[in-house]
Amino acid sequence: MKQRQYNKEHQIGAVLAIIACIIWSGNFIISRYAIHLAGPISLAFFRWTIATLTILPFAYKNFLKEKEIFKKNATYFFWMGLVGFAIYNTFIYTAGHYTTAINMALIGSIIHPIVATILAAIFVNEKLNWKSIIGIALGIFGIILLITKGDIANITHLQFSVGDLWMVAAGFCFGTYNVFVRRKPVGISNNSFLLVLFAIGAVILFPFSIYEMKNIQPVVYNSQLLFCVLYIGIGNSTIAYFLWNSAIHKLGAAKSSLFGTLIPLLSALEAVWILNEKFNMFQVISGLIIITGIVVNTWPSKKQHG
Numbered sequence: 012m013k014q015r016q017y018n019k020e021h022q023i024g025a026v027l028a029i030i031a032c033i034i035w036s037g038n039f040i041i042s043r044y045a046i047h048l049a050g051p052i053s054l055a056f057f058r059w060t061i062a063t064l065t066i067l068p069f070a071y072k073n074f075l076k077e078k079e080i081f082k083k084n085a086t087y088f089f090w091m092g093l094v095g096f097a098i099y100n101t102f103i104y105t106a107g108h109y110t111t112a113i114n115m116a117l118i119g120s121i122i123h124p125i126v127a128t129i130l131a132a133i134f135v136n137e138k139l140n141w142k143s144i145i146g147i148a149l150g151i152f153g154i155i156l157l158i159t160k161g162d163i164a165n166i167t168h169l170q171f172s173v174g175d176l177w178m179v180a181a182g183f184c185f186g187t188y189n190v191f192v193r194r195k196p197v198g199i200s201n202n203s204f205l206l207v208l209f210a211i212g213a214v215i216l217f218p219f220s221i222y223e224m225k226n227i228q229p230v231v232y233n234s235q236l237l238f239c240v241l242y243i244g245i246g247n248s249t250i251a252y253f254l255w256n257s258a259i260h261k262l263g264a265a266k267s268s269l270f271g272t273l274i275p276l277l278s279a280l281e282a283v284w285i286l287n288e289k290f291n292m293f294q295v296i297s298g299l300i301i302i303t304g305i306v307v308n309t310w311p312s313k314k315q316h317g
Contacts, residue, residue, distance in 0.1 A: 024261030028270040031254040034246050036277035039115050041247075042107050045239035050228035051104030054240075056220035059096060059213035061244025062252075066209060070202035077199050081207055084196045092211025095188030101216070102181035109174025122182025124150065124269050127189040131263065142307055146269050149304030153276075156297035189267060192259055205252055269304065276301055 045054055074081075081088060106115055128143055195204055224230055259267045276297065 020261045024258045024267070025270070027254045028258035028262065028267050029273065031251045031258065032270055032273045033277055034251040034254075036274045038103075038243065038247050039107075041239050041242050042104055045236060045243075046104060046107040048231040048233070048236040048239065050220075050223040050230075051101050051108065052216055052223045053220040053228070053230055054104050054243075055097065055100040056213060056216040057240045058100060058243045058248055059209050059216065061240055062248035063206065063209040063213055065245050065249045066202060066206050066253075070200070070206035073200040073203040074206055077203055080196050080198050081203075087191075087194070087196065088207055088211060091188065091191060092208045093215060094184050095192070096208055096212030097215040099181055099184035099188065100212075102177050102184060106174040106177035106181065110178065115174075115178050122179055122186065124186070124271055126183050126186025127267075128269075130187060130190040131193075143266075146304040146307045149300055149307065150269055153297045153300035153304060156300065185271075189259060192256055193263070201253060201256055205249070205256070209248065273301060 042054070049057065103115070124147055128147060230236070255267070258270070
């Protein structure tokens, strides 16, 4: 019975993680387009402001009940909001100024699962076993195969720029968030947890976004910006983060992070659907490799949970 319940939890966690990745998979396209309408800090500020307003009606009552717990753990929430929300997304939007979406997808998808797996082994006692190592290796190989269009030799033609370094930093931030979200204080519900982190991200970014709007890049207010902000503020933030945090608690930080390797594959599928691009055999092969890596990493162990 215990094993069956464990398997069910893993299955639910896997579905939640996949749905979150589907929502997130359009983020690079939206971000690359919106970066010409608003600066990276302003875009991140708009995102978390919309996210805060969206989740507020659903989380306000729980927040009032749990506000004393938040006060006792103020330092934890400040750092989670700073690293996982304010800095992480600003780094992504900054990277969009200097590098391609392909490099962003490649670097981001490789860095954060590795960081999360290592930090999880150090800080939350998630064992780095053969399944984790093989799963990550398969995921990385699948991403490289996808990005290089089936010819590994093409990896030598990828040019790394300052934007790529911003993306590496973003990957470290998200990997760190994935681990320490498991240390969420007891007694705090998921929706109030996200409400506070969204709000902290918005508050931290507010003065910097005002400076950016006035002195670096003015905001272009139009319908395109509105669509982009609503997408990243509601879909990529409120909905996706709620699903992702739930997946982490069911699967663990390391296993959940590996699902991020699905994002480049999903982006390719969306390109076929939206942009009418051809779906080549190398995309099928790379997709199967990525999925195999996820299955290997998330397959439950009977010895540990029997």
